[in-house]
Amino acid sequence: MKSNSIIELKSLSKNYAVGTETVKALRDVNLIIEAGEFIAIMGASGSGKSTLLNILGCLDKPTGGEYWLDGTNVNSLKRNQLANIRNTKIGFVFQSYNLLPRTTALENVELPLLYNSGVSNKLRREKAENALEAVGLADRMKHLSNQMSGGQQQRVAIARSLVNDPVIILADEATGNLDTKTSFEIMSLFQELNQNGITIGFVTHEPDIAAFTKRNIVFRDGRLIKDNGVKNISSAQIALEQLKEEENLQEKLELAYAG
Amino acid sequence: MVGRHSQISKLLINQVDKMNTLNLIKVAISAIKRNKTRSFLTMLGIIIGVASVISMLAIGEGSNASIKEQISTMGTNLIHIQPASRSRGGVQQGREMSQTLEVQDADFIRENCDKIKAVSPEVDGSGQVIFGSNNWPTQIISGNEEYTYIKKYDVASGRIYNSQEIKSAAKVCLLGQTVVDNLFEDGVNPIGQTVRFNKIPFKVIGVLAEKGDNTFGQDQDDIILAPYTTVMKRITRQTYLRAIVMSAVSEDEIDTASAQIEGAMRISHKLKDTDENDFEIRTQQELMSTFGSISEMMLVLLGSISAISLIVGGIGIMNIMYVSVTERTREIGLRLAIGGKGNDILMQFLIEAILLSVIGGIIGVGLGIFASNTVENIMGWPILITSDAILLSFLFCSFIGVFFGWYPAKKASALDPIEALRHE
Secondary structure: OHHHEEEEEEEEEEEEEEOOEEEEEEEEEEEEEEOOOEEEEEEOOOOOHHHHHHHHOOOOOOOEEEEEEOOEEHHHOOHHHHHHHHHHHEEEEOOOOOOOOOOEHHHHHHHHHHOOOOOOHHHHHHHHHHHHHHOOOHHHOOOEHHHOOHHHHHHHHHHHHHOOOOOEEEEEOOOOOOOHHHHHHHHHHHHHHHHOOOOEEEEOOOHHHHOOOOEEEEEEOOEEEEEEEOOOOOOHHHHHHHHHHHHHHHHHHHHHHHO | OHHHHHHHHHHHHHHOOOOOHHHHHHHHHHHHHHOHHHHHHHHHHHHHHHHHHHHHHHHHHHHHHHHHHHHHHOOOOEEEEEEOOOEEOOEEOOHHHOOOOOHHHHHHHHHHOOOEEEEEEEEEEEEEEEEOOEEEEEEEEEEOOOHHHHOOOOEEEEOOOOHHHHHOOOOEEEEOHHHHHHHOOOOOOOOOOEEEEOOEEEEEEEEEOOOOEOOOOOEOOOEEEEEHHHHHHHHHOOOOOOEEEEEEOOHHHHHHHHHHHHHHHHHHOOOOOOOOOOEEEEEHHHHHHHHHHHHHHHHHHHHHHHHHHHHHHHHHHHHHHHHHHHHOHHHHHHHHHOOOOHHHHHHHHHHHHHHHHHHHHHHHHHHHHHHHHHHHHHHOOOOOOOHHHHHHHHHHHHHHHHHHHHHHHHHHHOOOHHHHHHOO
């Protein structure tokens, strides 16, 4: 069982000093995430979900407890070692995409591998092309990031998170800037990636979006208060088709009214 | 199980510990390309700085070299004795009034100074030279048969007067090119003609080769050369000399030679130990070093003015890089999040700054060479572009890149990835 777990948190806590007060952002969090999971991390703002994501992403270090990532105890690592962990084991997807402007999709996706001298130029190009194919942008590799739609930009960002073969992809409100239809498209892509064996941690506050994942955990005031598997997982693909049908119907109705 | 895993991870971590420098340069280049206009504006300061250093130094070095060259056309081992200005009964007298140099002083030097190769008395006067219906105001200078050797005049055609003509104060002369041009129609051979200088007829026996202007802008071809005996007897009607000119045996012996001359002159003038010299010895090298130091001062002045513009250019780079760090905070956050280390970010921004200043430097060198050549063509100033100047400004650029790029780069590398990603 244990060899399957990618992430293991043991009574993890995180405190911030704000002025003279100490804010307890996370209290006694115990969590195991196994390979192949698609987990939604939910909670209101201030519940500690972003703090957890930062710690999971090795951007921040816990105050207490243990964090094991793919067999490594992250607590003991230094700043540069954390950077290497991020480079080789984690893929990030952000709400606002964070692509380099005026740069092609391909170059954006290559970026994480540029920080890994073990990857040759040829391999880097190959991996980036594969990642872009995996997100359905094979025909847009040379397009500049700022000339793409929001959905396409987020696909490029997902490709970038895939390119280093991470053990987990961490997405922070990855559909927050997108309309419903595009959100469903992106969720459909995540579901597809997950079916191919990629582990995904997905921070969101929208229950609709969380319904597409396999497991929901909920935070309140820094505590993990709910952790349950999703019984009837919605298919984003089906939701997307329904949405399209509704749109068609709406159009027909409007036409009928007009007539 | 966990233990083995962690060993493998450690191995992996070590492998990617250092980002390839080549990759960093790539990252920096693409960042520069992404902001073409800004990159160009950043470089502009350096471009102008380097171009002005190159052209200022080219002009400075050029005039320096041309002054030295012109002085050396007057003969580098030339030594000159002039009467000293002195006061008689409280009245300061100019050099022209002192009548201390005589022909026998020249003879005495010739006999007693072995470091002197050639000696000639020098007398001059001015007046109007007439040939046919043409006339021209000019200067007559005179010496013995060694005079042309000492003062580096060449005879273009005809001959120099001989010792017989000197002894007999013959009315013969050689003409400078300017005088020839102003007196004779094209195609007329001046040699064998008779010209009148202050009403005294001179037979032209030679024409001097063209020498051009000297350092002071005087036309060295606007002269008539005649035996000193002739000039003293028939034109100035004086027994004293304006100067004695000499050539030392070599440039290295000039100091010894002038010491010998001083000794000889004091004996010749029967000066007591307590008497001051009633003459002055000037060497061409003194003149050269005086002018050299003036033009070097100019060079330093020009150089430092343009160095200031380079520094201002460097501050421009720092300024833009600093703004760029703030503006690109999210980009830096992203780079940190996907595995860039603080050092990678530092190096990226530093390399960007260095690239900007070095590329600016290359363009600046090109522009500076172009500007110098334009100045030479339009203004006719002598220029000299030395490889030292190019190397110097180039090194200075790289230094500026590192120096002014460091602070913004350090600031970028110290950013917290979480804060940086949250930056709006």
